[in-house]
Amino acid sequence: MSILETVREDIETVFAKDPAAKNVWEVICCYPGLHAIWLHRLAHYLWQHKLLFLGRLVSHVSRWLTGVEIHPGARIGRRFFIDHGMGVVIGETAEIGDDALFYQGVVLGGTSLEKRKRHPTVGNNVVIGAGAVVLGAITIGDNAKIGAGSVVVRSVAPGATVVGVPARVAGRPEPRRSADLEHGSLPDPVVNAISQVLAQQSQLQERVRQLERALTRLQPTGVLVSTRPPSASTQELTARIGEALREVIDPEAGISVVDLGLIQSIEVTGEQVTVGVYIATPECPFLEYLLEQIRRKVQAVNGIETVEVKVLQRPEVRGTRWSSDLQKTVVTAGEHEGAAG
Numbered sequence: 001m002s003i004l005e006t007v008r009e010d011i012e013t014v015f016a017k018d019p020a021a022k023n024v025w026e027v028i029c030c031y032p033g034l035h036a037i038w039l040h041r042l043a044h045y046l047w048q049h050k051l052l053f054l055g056r057l058v059s060h061v062s063r064w065l066t067g068v069e070i071h072p073g074a075r076i077g078r079r080f081f082i083d084h085g086m087g088v089v090i091g092e093t094a095e096i097g098d099d100a101l102f103y104q105g106v107v108l109g110g111t112s113l114e115k116r117k118r119h120p121t122v123g124n125n126v127v128i129g130a131g132a133v134v135l136g137a138i139t140i141g142d143n144a145k146i147g148a149g150s151v152v153v154r155s156v157a158p159g160a161t162v163v164g165v166p167a168r169v170a171g172r173p174e175p176r177r178s179a180d181l182e183h184g185s186l187p188d189p190v191v192n193a194i195s196q197v198l199a200q201q202s203q204l205q206e207r208v209r210q211l212e213r214a215l216t217r218l219q220p221t222g223v224l225v226s227t228r229p230p231s232a233s234t235q236e237l238t239a240r241i242g243e244a245l246r247e248v249i250d251p252e253a254g255i256s257v258v259d260l261g262l263i264q265s266i267e268v269t270g271e272q273v274t275v276g277v278y279i280a281t282p283e284c285p286f287l288e289y290l291l292e293q294i295r296r297k298v299q300a301v302n303g304i305e306t307v308e309v310k311v312l313q314r315p316e317v318r319g320t321r322w323s324s325d326l327q328k329t330v331v332t333a334g335e336h337e338g339a340a341g
Contacts, residue, residue: 006041006078010034013079017101033082033102036068043072074108077124082106084130093117097124097142105131111153112137123158198251198289206296234268237301241266241273244297251286257294264312271305273298278312287311 001009014027014034021027027034039062047055055072063069067086070076074090077098082088084104090096093116094108106128110118120134123141129148134140141158150167161170245263246256257263257277265276275294279287291309298307 009079013081017081018083032066033068033085036062036066036070036082036085037080040070040076047072091119094119095121097122099125101127103130107133109133109135111135194251202289202292209300237268238266240301241298244301245294248293248297273304274308274310276310276312
């Protein structure tokens with residue numbers, strides 16, 4: 001490709017990868033990431049022709065002008081774009097494929113003092129989020145995505161998404177990816193692992209509860225008998241349910257769902273209970289765990305046969321008062337029990 005065709009392609013790449021770009025003159029004059037790439041091509045040309053000092057000098061001037069430091073020895077493919085640019089560092093033996101997208105603060109660093117390949121190799125169509133650090137002579141496969149703030153020290157498979165410190169694979173690799181990097185929707189492998197452990201713990205608790213119920217119904221002869229408790233008032237059942245729900249802890253907040261105000265309503269109709277729960281973030285990874293824990297805790301209350309847990313789309317009007325009302329009900333019931341004792 002000629003120099004003019006390369007410049008045109010670079011400008012088109014900016015429009016394709018940055019929705020904030022408005023016109024050609026803005027892109028040419030106001031995009032430091034683009035300036036850094038153009039200056040790097042000049043520095044790399046000098047470096048390849050053994051003009052090492054001039055190559056480093058151009059690289060240094062580029063760093064001063066753009067805030068992006070690219071060693072003249074680094075090899076960069078076509079349609080590479082650095083969004084915002086400030087703080088990006090690319091080492092001498094780094095290699096970057098075509099259509100890669102870097103955000104501000106990305107570092108491709110080395111982990112060795114030996115004069116050999118010591119920086120990452122980044123494949124085609126790779127997206128690396130803001131502040132991510134990729135260290136060592138590792139390979140980032142084609143179409144991979146690296147979440148913001150991640151520290152990558154191992155090779156990444158093609159199509160995989162990695163997040164965290166150190167970075168771990170989140171989800172199954174996908175062969176083709178768009179250039180977008182939705183940081184808010186990236187999965188968290190640690191949270192996913194914890195949620196699976198909590199789900200298994202919840203199942204074990206349910207089995208223990210069933211066994212305890214079966215044992216309480218056994219006479220010494222081994223015959224099952226009915227141990228149905230005497231009917232309780234709606235207020236007493238609500239108090240018991242409130243006490244039971246205090247044992248359900250939100251894993252992310254470490255606070256009871258009652259104190260968090262997630263319990264919006266408790267409706268007791270005979271032996272059936274309907275619990276209204278408001279979750280502000282439906283994408284919560286612990287949602288199923290919380291709902292199952294609420295159902296099991298309520299079902300464990302004597303006198304309750306059927307439990308329905310509803311996820312509310314919006315907090316109820318009385319939702320602000322519900323937690324305090326529930327606390328008063330629980331405290332009052334506790335005082336009555338203490339007085340009876």
